[in-house]
Amino acid sequence: MPEIRTMEIVDSHTEGEPTRVVIDGWPQPAGDTMSARRETLRRDFDAVRAAVVLEPRGHDAIVGALLTPPVSDDAVAGVIFFNDVGYLGMCGHGLIGVVRTLEHLGRIGPGSVRIDTPVGTVRADLAPDGTVSLENVPSYVLHDGVTLNIPGLGTVRGDVAWGGNWFFLTERPPSAPPLALSEVRELTRIAMAIRDALAAAGITGADGAPVDHVELFGPPRRAGADSRNFVLCPGAAYDRSPCGTGTSAKMAALHAHGQLRAGRRWRQESITGSLFTGWVDERDGTIVPHIEGRAFVTARATLQFDPRDPFRFGIAEP
Ligand code: PYC
Numbered sequence: 387m388p389e390i391r392t393m394e395i396v397d398s399h400t401e402g403e404p405t406r407v408v409i410d411g412w413p414q415p416a417g418d419t420m421s422a423r424r425e426t427l428r429r430d431f432d433a434v435r436a437a438v439v440l441e442p443r444g445h446d447a448i449v450g451a452l453l454t455p456p457v458s459d460d461a462v463a464g465v466i467f468f469n470d471v472g473y474l475g476m477c478g479h480g481l482i483g484v485v486r487t488l489e490h491l492g493r494i495g496p497g498s499v500r501i502d503t504p505v506g507t508v509r510a511d512l513a514p515d516g517t518v519s520l521e522n523v524p525s526y527v528l529h530d531g532v533t534l535n536i537p538g539l540g541t542v543r544g545d546v547a548w549g550g551n552w553f554f555l556t557e558r559p560p561s562a563p564p565l566a567l568s569e570v571r572e573l574t575r576i577a578m579a580i581r582d583a584l585a586a587a588g589i590t591g592a593d594g595a596p597v598d599h600v601e602l603f604g605p606p607r608r609a610g611a612d613s614r615n616f617v618l619c620p621g622a623a624y625d626r627s628p629c630g631t632g633t634s635a636k637m638a639a640l641h642a643h644g645q646l647r648a649g650r651r652w653r654q655e656s657i658t659g660s661l662f663t664g665w666v667d668e669r670d671g672t673i674v675p676h677i678e679g680r681a682f683v684t685a686r687a688t689l690q691f692d693p694r695d696p697f698r699f700g701i702a703e704p
Pocket of ligand 1: 403474476628629631
């Protein structure tokens with residue numbers, strides 16, 4: 387851990403899911419690309435990641451976002467997302483939180499900005515009422531109709547799809563409880579069993595990347611929504627929002643199956659009842675997803691790292 391004593395952060399939540407944007411105090415990672423910078427973080431600053439998001443300073447649902455200078459000419463910033471167990475590619479709710487944070491800091495106003503991430507440059511449009519719509523990286527289905535046999539659960543069938551992170555998308559198995567907040571513990575157990583079964587079967591994303599997010603779908607409760615989901619994030623936390631990259635992967639799969647035409651709105655409800663509205667464009671043979679949602683700043687704070695604090699790097703297995 388470099389000698390860091392303080393760090394400036396802005397906390398927000400996007401449709402219920404928290405984002406912690408680091409705006410100052412973290413040494414900038416070396417690298418000419420965002421993915422090289424993410425590797426520098428992984429190699430040299432992983433203790434800083436843990437210190438920022440783990441207990442006692444954070445908790446397992448927080449997604450951290452480190453702002454960097456941009457790498458492309460037309461971007462306003464770069465961002466690297468991380469959580470309690472590692473690093474993300476893109477993060478839809480997190481990007482909406484970053485845009486509202488930049489607005490809160492007076493760095494941007496309503497209009498369109500481009501932001502570099504380790505998996506590509508994304509565009510975000512901030513409306514005068516604070517709503518953010520983002521244009522994500524192209525999304526697609528890699529494995530269609532994967533069948534898994536899960537002990538105690540039976541056969542589960544779904545798609546492996548990319549939405550800026552790797553997802554397994556499946557309907558809620560009939561033996562699973564309803565997609566209700568009161569059932570989060572059991573839904574988490576089931577989604578983790580599915581993730582373990584994918585790994586045991588050697589089913590991965592592109593280039594052997596682990597499928598580290600699992601998304602279960604069921605009928606919506608909210609008027610006007612098309613679907614309700616439960617999303618297991620890498621680690622054991624669930625997404626309180628409908629998951630921006632997960633909704634992107636879902637819309638790419640719906641489009642691939644002829645169930646969502648370009649431009650048609652898809653309203654994805656989360657396990658907490660919050661909502662993202664999405665749609666896809668067809669562009670140069672790719673599917674480009676758009677996600678619209680709201681974020682609210684909840685705190686601006688200075689993190690303190692006291693060298694005498696035995697838990698200044700977070701609570702984790704040694
Ligand atoms: O919104 O893309 C998302 C996301 C990924 C993990 C947590 N949220």
